Amino acid sequence: MTDSADSRTIAMGANRWITDSRVYNLVWLGRWIERAQTIARVVRWAARQDLEDDSQGLETVLSMAANIRGVNVGPDDTALDMLLTRDSGASLRGCLVAARFNATHVAPVEVIQVIGAAIELMDSAEEPITASEEVVELMDEVLPTLEKLHAAIEDAWFHSGPLSEEEVYRRFVQQQQQ
Secondary structure (H helix, E strand, O other): OOOOOOOOEEEEEOOEEEEHHHHHHHHHHHHHHHHHHHHHHHHHHHHHHHHHOOOOOHHHHHHHHHHHOOOOOOOOOOHHHHHHOOOOOOOHHHHHHHHHHHHHHHOOHHHHHHHHHHHHHHHOOOOOOOOHHHHHHHHHHHHHHHHHHHHHHHHHHOOOOOOOHHHHHHHHHHHHHO
């Protein structure tokens, strides 16, 4: 038996490895979460600016933010809609959906549930959100949920205490089901 590692894996220590597909999904999970947080913060900031000083207007500021993100806002679309609800990598909802997809391949159930809760918050509005007050209120709900996501990731992967035998078994079974 040779000691050489499969070139498609990354060694993390004795008898521990991550395949390329897991690394890919972990990297993109992190990137989608980061993008979602950035969009939420920019949208909340723009809505707060609009509430404090109505000189430019929410849509004007968000149009500039959309252009920076490479989103072309068409004549029938609003920048707010493009940045919040469109199913693209440039919208908050799109980033969360993509993060959930990557999480289903590598993350524990708790992480996937928190991402799902954030998507549910985005989908909870019965009518399209247009007022700055509504935007601030929604972002003030979404951003703490994304902070809970960081806490779930911290608990799942970076905890400092030893795992109980039950937790080790639970995680083993969960990985085998993926």
